Amino acid sequence: MASRYDRAITVFSPDGHLFQVEYAQEAVKKGSTAVGIRGTNIVVLGVEKKSVAKLQDERTVRKICALDDHVCMAFAGLTADARVVINRARVECQSHKLTVEDPVTVEYITRFIATLKQKYTQSNGRRPFGISALIVGFDDDGIPRLYQTDPSGTYHAWKANAIGRSAKTVREFLEKNYTEDAISNDNEAIKLAIKALLEVVQSGGKNIELAIIRRDQPLKMFSAKEIELQVTEIEKEKEEVEKKKSKKST
Amino acid sequence: MAATFFGEVVKAPCRAGTEEEEEEEEQDRRDTPEDREVRRQLARKREVRLLQRQTKTSLEVALLEKQSCSKFIIAVGSNASAFLSSFVMTSGVWKEVGCAKLWNEWCRTTDTVHLSPTDAFCVFYQLKSDPSVFLCQCSCYIAEDQQFQWLEKVFGSRPRRNMQVTVLTCRHVTEYKTSESTCSLPSPFLRALKTQKFKDPVCCPLLEQPNIVHDLPAAVLSYCQVWKIPAVLYLCYTDVMKLDLVTVEAFKPVLSSSSLECLVKNVPESTEILKKLMTTNEIQSNIYT
Numbered sequence: 001m002a003s004r005y006d007r008a009i010t011v012f013s014p015d016g017h018l019f020q021v022e023y024a025q026e027a028v029k030k031g032s033t034a035v036g037i038r039g040t041n042i043v044v045l046g047v048e049k050k051s052v053a054k055l056q057d058e059r060t061v062r063k064i065c066a067l068d069d070h071v072c073m074a075f076a077g078l079t080a081d082a083r084v085v086i087n088r089a090r091v092e093c094q095s096h097k098l099t100v101e102d103p104v105t106v107e108y109i110t111r112f113i114a115t116l117k118q119k120y121t122q123s124n125g126r127r128p129f130g131i132s133a134l135i136v137g138f139d140d141d142g143i144p145r146l147y148q149t150d151p152s153g154t155y156h157a158w159k160a161n162a163i164g165r166s167a168k169t170v171r172e173f174l175e176k177n178y179t180e181d182a183i184s185n186d187n188e189a190i191k192l193a194i195k196a197l198l199e200v201v202q203s204g205g206k207n208i209e210l211a212i213i214r215r216d217q218p219l220k221m222f223s224a225k226e227i228e229l230q231v232t233e234i235e236k237e238k239e240e241v242e243k244k245k246s247k248k249s250t
Numbered sequence: 251m252a253a254t255f256f257g258e259v260v261k262a263p264c265r266a267g268t269e270e271e272e273e274e275e276e277q278d279r280r281d282t283p284e285d286r287e288v289r290r291q292l293a294r295k296r297e298v299r300l301l302q303r304q305t306k307t308s309l310e311v312a313l314l315e316k317q318s319c320s321k322f323i324i325a326v327g328s329n330a331s332a333f334l335s336s337f338v339m340t341s342g343v344w345k346e347v348g349c350a351k352l353w354n355e356w357c358r359t360t361d362t363v364h365l366s367p368t369d370a371f372c373v374f375y376q377l378k379s380d381p382s383v384f385l386c387q388c389s390c391y392i393a394e395d396q397q398f399q400w401l402e403k404v405f406g407s408r409p410r411r412n413m414q415v416t417v418l419t420c421r422h423v424t425e426y427k428t429s430e431s432t433c434s435l436p437s438p439f440l441r442a443l444k445t446q447k448f449k450d451p452v453c454c455p456l457l458e459q460p461n462i463v464h465d466l467p468a469a470v471l472s473y474c475q476v477w478k479i480p481a482v483l484y485l486c487y488t489d490v491m492k493l494d495l496v497t498v499e500a501f502k503p504v505l506s507s508s509s510l511e512c513l514v515k516n517v518p519e520s521t522e523i524l525k526k527l528m529t530t531n532e533i534q535s536n537i538y539t
Contacts, residue, residue, distance in 0.1 A: 025433070027538070031538045077538060078537060082539065
């Protein structure tokens with residue numbers, strides 16, 4: 001049945017599916033994992049860095065991009081589609097600032113991106129954007145925000161979420177480990193993001209990229225050394241927990 | 251008879267059947283010597299050959315016919331092969347006893363004569379400590395017309411019934427037919443399908459209807475069912491078909507099955523080896539980030 005209704009975006013199947021939108025969600029799963037966590041005083045974005053070819057400039061392969069000084073996003077899916085969406089969002093952020101003299105709220109820019117994506121699910125001759133995005137930032141009121149958009153054009157606020165390859169595994173990890181204690185401390189929120197990624201990242205800390213925004217501070221990208229330090233701490237804590245367990249059992 | 255746009259008269263296909271007078275003429279027209287030669291060459295090109303890679307000599311007898319086999323484990327696809335490489339092949343000494351060379355339209359290489367080590371499509375190994383245990387890693391697509399040839403060359407024309415066959419393979423989760431949405435499925439997940447003679451417990455739920463098995467795993471299971479050989483297929487539905495750590499680890503419950511439990515020794519060490527295998531295959535395309 002699917003094959004008769006899955007070629008044109010503007011055609012519903014008899015049971016109400018828009019197959020092109022659902023297939024676009026499969027394209028998102030081909031991108032590497034991205035995780036977002038909303039802490040009390042911090043928002044964290046962690047991504048699995050894909051390995052670049054030897055002759056490729058690593059700086060041009062970015063999964064975390066700033067949309068404005070106080071908002072940034074990570075995406076998973078088609079690289080070129082992401083570039084187009086990010087460019088439009090960045091222009092909108094500046095246009096908003098010039099028009100109303102206020103920076104965009106995180107919700108506003110998320111709604112803008114989601115509306116843009118939805119338009120492409122209702123136009124003839126176009127296909128949906130094959131990306132999901134995690135948008136984080138702080139509004140003027142000082143409240144941290146995390147939103148997720150998907151190819152259908154829906155957006156929702158989340159406390160923590162993951163997109164891309166193996167997102168389900170990471171989300172299940174977050175559901176078990178996201179507690180008020182875990183996110184009350186900035187460092188603990190950062191560790192939670194790294195631990196969630198380590199569940200699915202093939203080769204440890206060197207393939208992880210991390211960005212944080214603290215209240216009233218600009219976006220900070222972690223260096224490889226800083227991430228390595230965090231990973232080492234996490235591994236030490238794991239060992240200690242395992243030692244305690246084995247002591248208890250004996 | 252019908253006239254085409256250009257005025258030529260051609261015979262239109264007739265569902266009522268051909269008239270007898272024209273049958274003899276038609277038979278001559280059907281099979282020219284060139285047609286027969288082309289068909290012969292194509293059949294030769296698509297032939298499945300089993301040979302010793304080092305000496306390049308063909309194996310005259312079917313692989314499992316000349317030696318007694320108690321266990322035969324087949325991995326089809328990169329994830330299943332990686333699982334066997336890290337968890338089973340590292341726990342013993344395995345000797346390469348042959349490889350299957352074949353060509354079809356899905357093959358990336360057109361040179362069927364000079365196969366490089368990375369091209370070898372199906373490689374067969376034998377456990378040195380127990381020569382009745384065989385393993386096969388198949389990384390190519392075997393077309394429908396080649397599957398029976400492959401089976402005959404591996405199992406022989408009269409396979410023994412006292413062996414147990416285990417097949418491991420992956421399939422994309424979107425091909426799993428279920429009333430649930432694919433987003434809610436816990437992929438990757440395992441399903442099993444077994445022949446009537448397979449009496450051991452399986453380590454995951456059985457494959458539900460209307461799902462079916464395809465390609466070489468289906469051919470192996472059908473062959474084993476016909477010849478009353480106990481066989482089980484463990485099928486991993488995943489959303490990442492290329493080499494992926496989470497997908498390979500989804501096969502871990504199979505380590506407790508009767509076929510593999512005595513072949514696996516050090517699981518944590520194998521997990522480390524698997525991670526190293528992943529890093530060597532890391533470079534990805536730029537289309538998806």
